[in-house]
Amino acid sequence: MTYAPDGWGGMSRRMHAFIREHIVRGYWKNRPRPVLLNSWEACYFDISESRLLKLAKVGKDAGIELFVVDGGWFGKRNDDTSSLGDWVPNTKTARRLIAPSKKKITDLGLAFWNLGRAGDGQCGQ
Numbered sequence: 001m002t003y004a005p006d007g008w009g010g011m012s013r014r015m016h017a018f019i020r021e022h023i024v025r026g027y028w029k030n031r032p033r034p035v036l037l038n039s040w041e042a043c044y045f046d047i048s049e050s051r052l053l054k055l056a057k058v059g060k061d062a063g064i065e066l067f068v069v070d071g072g073w074f075g076k077r078n079d080d081t082s083s084l085g086d087w088v089p090n091t092k093t094a095r096r097l098i099a100p101s102k103k104k105i106t107d108l109g110l111a112f113w114n115l116g117r118a119g120d121g122q123c124g125q
Contacts, residue, residue, distance in 0.1 A: 001012045002015050002018070009117065017054050029034075034066040034111060035063060035064055035065045035066070036064065036065065036066040036067070036068050036085070037055065037056070037059040037064040037066070037067055037068065038068045038070045039052060039055060039067070039069050039070050039071070039090070040070040040071050041070065042054070042055050043071070044071065045071065045080075046071070047071070047097065049096075049097055049100055049101050052067075052069065052097075052101045052105070053101065053104050053105065054107055055067075056104075056105045056110055057108065059110070060109065060110055064110060065110065065111060066110065066111040066112075066113060067103065067105050067110045067112050067113070068113050068114070069097075069112075069113070070114075071116040085117035088100070098114055102114075
């Protein structure tokens with residue numbers, strides 16, 4: 001919680017300062033974050049190398065710096081009724097999708113990250 005004599009804007013600035021100083025850690029603590037594109041809303045469960053690469057190319061043209069593959073490659077999550085939060089990769093999908101997509105997307109000049117690495121502190125490095 002926070003209090004600010006200068007209203008909502010002051011409270012927001014204090015909360016953001018708290019987050020930056022005490023919550024954000026590691027590599028990104030004092031660096032500007034990259035502009036990212038998350039594949040989830042564009043692909044949901046229907047991810048393929050061609051869809052990801054097309055999305056990455058459009059993103060690159062729009063100024064995206066980091067491409068994040070989110071969903072469709074872990075557990076048995078093929079619809080919204082199972083495996084939410086299951087960060088164990090579906091090895092069949094990951095092997096056929098993540099490594100080849102990563103190479104092609106980084107060749108475009110984008111950083112690449114998949115959410116299975118959440119919390120590893122290496123995002124976009």
